[in-house]
Amino acid sequence: MSIALRPSQALRLWQQVMLSQVRADVPDLTMRQTAILFTIYLDPPPHTVRGLAARLNVTKPVITRALDTMGALKLVSRHRDELDKRNVLIKRTVEGALFVERFGDGIIARAHELPI
Numbered sequence: 001m002s003i004a005l006r007p008s009q010a011l012r013l014w015q016q017v018m019l020s021q022v023r024a025d026v027p028d029l030t031m032r033q034t035a036i037l038f039t040i041y042l043d044p045p046p047h048t049v050r051g052l053a054a055r056l057n058v059t060k061p062v063i064t065r066a067l068d069t070m071g072a073l074k075l076v077s078r079h080r081d082e083l084d085k086r087n088v089l090i091k092r093t094v095e096g097a098l099f100v101e102r103f104g105d106g107i108i109a110r111a112h113e114l115p116i
Helices: 007-023 031-042 049-056 060-072 094-112
Strands: 076-080 088-092
Touching: 007 094, 031 049, 031 060, 031 088, 031 094, 049 060, 049 088, 060 076
Parallel strands: none
Antiparallel strands: 076 088
């Protein structure tokens, strides 16, 4: 399904989604953390620090710092890869899945409010 939005509508939608996130009692993630979280939840696993860094074109320390924050919020978890101890696998959590699902629901709700 394709949706045609004018730039002003797309920006208004993004503004409304961001405002709803700021007003809600949800973790306040940076754009980078949000991009990493959505990559983990929307792209098929496995996910590694190295793989995420390559996908987002950032350094591994950038990914690690973001994962530290998201791990403390229980949005993701990290585990050593049993097959290759050098790799750290990033796994989804129930809390993270609910966060992403609610974020998607918020986008849909705000989109329905857009003027035609």
